[in-house]
Amino acid sequence: MSDLKLVSRQHSDHNSIIKVGSETIGGEELCLIAGPCAVESEQQLDEIAKGISDLGIKFMRGGAYKPRTSPYAFQGLKKEGLRMLSDVSKKYGVKIVTEVLDTSLIEEVYPYADILQVGSRNAKNYSFLKELGKIDKPILLKRGMSSTINEWLLAAEYILLEGNENVILCERGIRTFDTSVRNTMDIAAIPLVKELSHLPIIADPSQGTGKRSLVTPLSLAAIAAGADGLMIEVHNKPEEALSDGFQSMYLDSMKEMVEALRKQAIVSKRTLNLEQIISEVI
Ligand code: PEP
Numbered sequence: 578m579s580d581l582k583l584v585s586r587q588h589s590d591h592n593s594i595i596k597v598g599s600e601t602i603g604g605e606e607l608c609l610i611a612g613p614c615a616v617e618s619e620q621q622l623d624e625i626a627k628g629i630s631d632l633g634i635k636f637m638r639g640g641a642y643k644p645r646t647s648p649y650a651f652q653g654l655k656k657e658g659l660r661m662l663s664d665v666s667k668k669y670g671v672k673i674v675t676e677v678l679d680t681s682l683i684e685e686v687y688p689y690a691d692i693l694q695v696g697s698r699n700a701k702n703y704s705f706l707k708e709l710g711k712i713d714k715p716i717l718l719k720r721g722m723s724s725t726i727n728e729w730l731l732a733a734e735y736i737l738l739e740g741n742e743n744v745i746l747c748e749r750g751i752r753t754f755d756t757s758v759r760n761t762m763d764i765a766a767i768p769l770v771k772e773l774s775h776l777p778i779i780a781d782p783s784q785g786t787g788k789r790s791l792v793t794p795l796s797l798a799a800i801a802a803g804a805d806g807l808m809i810e811v812h813n814k815p816e817e818a819l820s821d822g823f824q825s826m827y828l829d830s831m832k833e834m835v836e837a838l839r840k841q842a843i844v845s846k847r848t849l850n851l852e853q854i855i856s857e858v859i
């Protein structure tokens with residue numbers, strides 16, 4: 578039926594666990610990645626980094642280079658943004674997940690990223706995927722917004738084939754006929770990918786729905802469906818965000834969300850190692 582080889586369950590019958598420093602993705606522990614859509618300023622990033630690290634969240638997202646549909650929209654702070662990410666990483670101990678937009682930027686982004694994010698718009702950029710296969714850091718591979726599951730797994734195959742086995746898949750919603758949500762989160766993709774592949778899979782209900790109020794329910798659904806973690810957009814002032822404000826959580830409501838996830842983790846026989854939250858709540 579398809580050419581899935583290195584990514585397939587037949588190739589490896591146990592789940593791949595990706596190591597990121599002292600953290601792992603794909604094992605019993607759920608991985609939470611939170612942060613703004615885009616890095617906007619030192620103050621913005623610091624407030625958000627403090628907020629999420631106070632909750633015990635260990636991975637911070639934030640785009641320094643943004644792939645925008647309109648060339649007139651905010652394109653990111655670029656090098657300055659990378660430097661800001663590095664500052665909060667040192668200050669709060671968070672690991673950084675940030676997008677690399679094309680091959681020419683791999684070298685620049687590499688030193689700042691613990692995980693390099695490949696966006697939905699690049700999910701079929703095969704020459705770029707091959708280059709990402711030659712590096713030794715984990716790649717977070719978003720599903721193309723119109724990629725079938727098979728096409729998405731073949732995109733991962735391109736990376737593995739060049740030698741980089743550290744790929745984390747990320748379901749971020751697909752385009753369908755329904756415009757009442759920004760994208761349609763394909764929850765079924767999660768257990769199906771688990772059947773087909775040994776790679777870890779996380780969900781991004783922020784891009785997946787485009788609507789803040791849907792992020793917690795879809796996060797719970799993704800974990801219930803077997804996702805290994807979540808990527809969540811959060812902002813200190815969502816109404817002032819330069820991108821994706823409508824889908825960004827308020828810092829205040831993250832605590833409630835994480836508490837709900839902690840309960841879901843127990844039901845899903847996973848762990849969520851967020852000591853600071855548990856000790857505050859008890
Ligand atoms: C994002 O994570 O902010 C983003 C642009 O995601 P995607 O590539 O899934 O649209």
Ligand code: MN
Pocket residue numbers: 614615784810820821
């Ligand atoms: Mn975004």
